Amino acid sequence: MTDQRIEGAVTEAGGKVQNGFGRLTGDSKLQIDGKLNEVKGKAMDAYGRVIDGLDGMVDKAPADLRDPARKGLDFARRKPLLTTGIIAGAAVLLGALSRKR
Template identity: 65%
Template sequence: MSDQRIEGAFDQVEGKVKKGLGELTGDTKLKVEGVAKEAGGRAKAAYGRVIDGLDGIADKAHPDIREPAKKGLDFARNKPLLTTGILAGAAILLGALGRKR
């Protein structure tokens, strides 16, 4: 289980607690912070599930590409925001290339 999944679970719980306290006390700011923290936790946990799934695929890969795949996954674990940005940029470029003019 990746660190992102664990951190995501903690963030979700923290968000739920803040949201509940905000609702209980009528503190809108606290409630909004809780909702945001919970959503961030869900996103972080989802990212961790993807990394864990890719790790399983890398374990089954051909020996020639197994080590580079593991290095790429280590990079993705250590720099999740940068990895997400790189993938989003690549998706935008590929989408633009696929459009008919």
């Protein structure tokens, strides 16, 4: 289990508590902050699940590709937002290139 999954579960649980207190006290800002933390926690958990899945795939990769793949996964673990941005940018570029054909 990756750190992102653990942190995501904690953030999501904290968000649920915030949201509950917000509903109990009638504090709409606290409710919104709680909902945002719930969503953030779910996103972090999903990212961690992807990293865990890729980690299993690296173990099955050919021996000469394992080290570079592990370095890439280590980068993704250390910098999740940057990794997500890189992947999103690549997807936008590929989408734009495919439309031109």
